[in-house]
Amino acid sequence: MEIKPKSCSHDHGNHDSDGYSHDHDHDSDGSGWKSHWPLLLAIVILFAMLVLEYGFSFVPEFPIDLIIFGIAYLLAGYDVLYMAYRKAIRFDFFNEFFLMSVATIGAFAIGEYSEGVAVMAFYSIGEWFQDAAVDKAKRSIKSLLDIRPESVSVKRDDTISQVHPSEVGIGEIIRIKPGEKVALDGELVSEKATFNTSALTGESQPDSKSAGEKVYAGMINLNTVCDIKVTAKFSDSKLSRILEMVQDATARKSQTQLFISRFAKIYTPIVFALALLVCFAPYFFVSDYVFREWFYRALVFLVISCPCALVVSIPLGYFGGIGLASRNGILFKGSNFLDVMTQIDTVVMDKTGTLTEGVFKVREIVSDGISEKELLQKTAALESHSTHPIALAIVEKAKGEVADNIAVSDVEEIAGHGLKGKIGVDEILVGNTKLLRSFGIDYPKEIDTIVFTTVVVAIGKKYAGHIVISDQIKPDAKDAIAKLHALGIKTVMLSGDKENVAAEVAKEIGIETAYGNLLPEGKVEKVQDLKNQNRRLAFVGDGINDAPVVALADAGIAMGGLGSDATIETADIVIQNDQPSKIVSAIRAGKITKTIVWQNIALAMAVKIAVLALGASGVANLWEAVIADVGVALLAILNAVRIQSMRLG
Numbered sequence: 001m002e003i004k005p006k007s008c009s010h011d012h013g014n015h016d017s018d019g020y021s022h023d024h025d026h027d028s029d030g031s032g033w034k035s036h037w038p039l040l041l042a043i044v045i046l047f048a049m050l051v052l053e054y055g056f057s058f059v060p061e062f063p064i065d066l067i068i069f070g071i072a073y074l075l076a077g078y079d080v081l082y083m084a085y086r087k088a089i090r091f092d093f094f095n096e097f098f099l100m101s102v103a104t105i106g107a108f109a110i111g112e113y114s115e116g117v118a119v120m121a122f123y124s125i126g127e128w129f130q131d132a133a134v135d136k137a138k139r140s141i142k143s144l145l146d147i148r149p150e151s152v153s154v155k156r157d158d159t160i161s162q163v164h165p166s167e168v169g170i171g172e173i174i175r176i177k178p179g180e181k182v183a184l185d186g187e188l189v190s191e192k193a194t195f196n197t198s199a200l201t202g203e204s205q206p207d208s209k210s211a212g213e214k215v216y217a218g219m220i221n222l223n224t225v226c227d228i229k230v231t232a233k234f235s236d237s238k239l240s241r242i243l244e245m246v247q248d249a250t251a252r253k254s255q256t257q258l259f260i261s262r263f264a265k266i267y268t269p270i271v272f273a274l275a276l277l278v279c280f281a282p283y284f285f286v287s288d289y290v291f292r293e294w295f296y297r298a299l300v301f302l303v304i305s306c307p308c309a310l311v312v313s314i315p316l317g318y319f320g321g322i323g324l325a326s327r328n329g330i331l332f333k334g335s336n337f338l339d340v341m342t343q344i345d346t347v348v349m350d351k352t353g354t355l356t357e358g359v360f361k362v363r364e365i366v367s368d369g370i371s372e373k374e375l376l377q378k379t380a381a382l383e384s385h386s387t388h389p390i391a392l393a394i395v396e397k398a399k400g401e402v403a404d405n406i407a408v409s410d411v412e413e414i415a416g417h418g419l420k421g422k423i424g425v426d427e428i429l430v431g432n433t434k435l436l437r438s439f440g441i442d443y444p445k446e447i448d449t450i451v452f453t454t455v456v457v458a459i460g461k462k463y464a465g466h467i468v469i470s471d472q473i474k475p476d477a478k479d480a481i482a483k484l485h486a487l488g489i490k491t492v493m494l495s496g497d498k499e500n501v502a503a504e505v506a507k508e509i510g511i512e513t514a515y516g517n518l519l520p521e522g523k524v525e526k527v528q529d530l531k532n533q534n535r536r537l538a539f540v541g542d543g544i545n546d547a548p549v550v551a552l553a554d555a556g557i558a559m560g561g562l563g564s565d566a567t568i569e570t571a572d573i574v575i576q577n578d579q580p581s582k583i584v585s586a587i588r589a590g591k592i593t594k595t596i597v598w599q600n601i602a603l604a605m606a607v608k609i610a611v612l613a614l615g616a617s618g619v620a621n622l623w624e625a626v627i628a629d630v631g632v633a634l635l636a637i638l639n640a641v642r643i644q645s646m647r648l649g
Helices: 034-055 064-088 096-109 113-145 238-251 255-284 291-305 308-327 336-343 372-383 389-397 433-438 445-449 477-486 499-509 520-532 544-552 565-570 581-616 622-645
Strands: 152-156 159-163 173-176 186-188 192-196 206-210 226-230 330-332 346-350 356-367 408-414 418-423 426-431 453-459 462-473 490-494 513-515 537-541 555-559 573-575
Touching: 034 064, 034 113, 064 096, 064 113, 096 113, 096 255, 096 291, 113 622, 255 291, 291 581, 291 622, 308 330, 308 336, 308 581, 308 622, 330 581, 336 555, 336 581, 346 520, 356 372, 356 389, 372 389, 372 408, 372 418, 372 426, 372 453, 372 462, 389 453, 389 462, 426 433, 433 453, 462 499, 477 490, 477 499, 477 581, 490 499, 490 520, 499 513, 520 537, 520 544, 537 544, 544 555, 544 565, 573 581, 581 622
Parallel strands: 346 490, 346 537, 490 513, 537 555, 555 573
Antiparallel strands: 152 159, 152 173, 173 226, 186 226, 192 206, 330 573, 356 462, 408 418, 418 426, 426 453, 453 462
């Protein structure tokens, strides 16, 4: 996988219509000393000539000095001159290569040989550091994401063979040793195994899996040899989709990037025109006009006008923002969505699978006349004869607590009501309140007011207690909502669940507005209503029924761990570990990136305007112009690279 941020650099033939945007095609060792020996030699020659000129007052006579400086100039600027030529024959004159070539050749034309070499050398040094910064960013993202193993152990005909993951078919069994990365999505065949999921989720906490549970490519097996049954081809694995999304994201420009590209196309010809005015306009207004003096000022004006600091550092800033989010388990499908997240004022969320776990769990046990443990044991003993999700939740809760001597007989399912059976001589009823009413058994009337699913139990024709079942709220949901409110963001929950259940969950985690009993089209209507109020909103969901709303929102966010493929494909942002708190992290990633980008814009424009004015007035010379230009570019790049070491909290 090759991820290429757009940059102002030597692309040796790659042409981009934006005028200033070029691909960094250097290898990772392109910033090493050996590959830059011509530039280093040019600097040595320049330094030696300056020592002779200013230290010993000895300057070789013409044409010897021209030849020596000319050699240094070609060593330092061959790549720049070559790119200027390549673009000029395509009638592309408004680029930094042509600008630097004109400025430095002009310096030679008026005899300022040392300054011409210095401008080219310093510019090339700046390019060197830019290449190094971009290469570092590329390596950082690639090492983070390109973690697919080159081979995998597959069981075939009672033997273990090493093959490329793309050669493994669905249904085959692969073997993963401790410390190895899982190469393909599948289901665990072995009884148990523990995996590090940080490559997918950004979280390093070990995840224990049991037989039949899903295991994804990119996970690392921690402690025991395990077998996995492959369920998806290599190209269709979750990790492959992540890699594809991140690669696509680096190619999708933000509005700021697009603006800067358009700005550079307009800005550069204007600067050329102004440089011509600086050179020739004074002829009509200055009595002692000297062409050489004003031509020199125009050259200074051209050097400092190069917008390389903007054109390199801004895409690099967004690239760093995408990398920062990826390391935290958040995938932006384009740098434009980093900008969108900074404008969000309303976050609309689905309930099940987004704010809750999406599985039934026992919430509360209330007993009457017997202990809670005994109530749970006897209820679970009867519910073990059912496959209903509610029954499974009770059985799961009672694991390890059901006594072996609890034998249930005469089990009968009463449709729409529950189960009936016998434990010893006592009849036991487990189900809803309609079941108890049909048998004429009284129960506390406050049970009818309980919002969540309630299983009532009667033993020996007498009410014995009830068990409250609900979808468990995710551990960080309440904290996520509080942090969104602290940012001044309105929260809304949409659910297909009952209105009173949705209201109770919203109240528990602090959501301001909640709507229940919504079909997919109902969710679309609610989101459209909010958009009609000029709200900038993000929608967070996980089910296939959320895909239409995800597409409608300004920023569609999918829970990628349990979410449906349709929703993940439609979404603009994917949260890999399904944690609601990552919504806040996504907003922070956008704000950090935007801050860095605008810091760079402000810095570059302030310095350039100041030095342009000094150059036009004759105060700044070529040395000062190039140092200011390279200096501000390096500062902007270092500021952009800083994103890679930040934390989202």
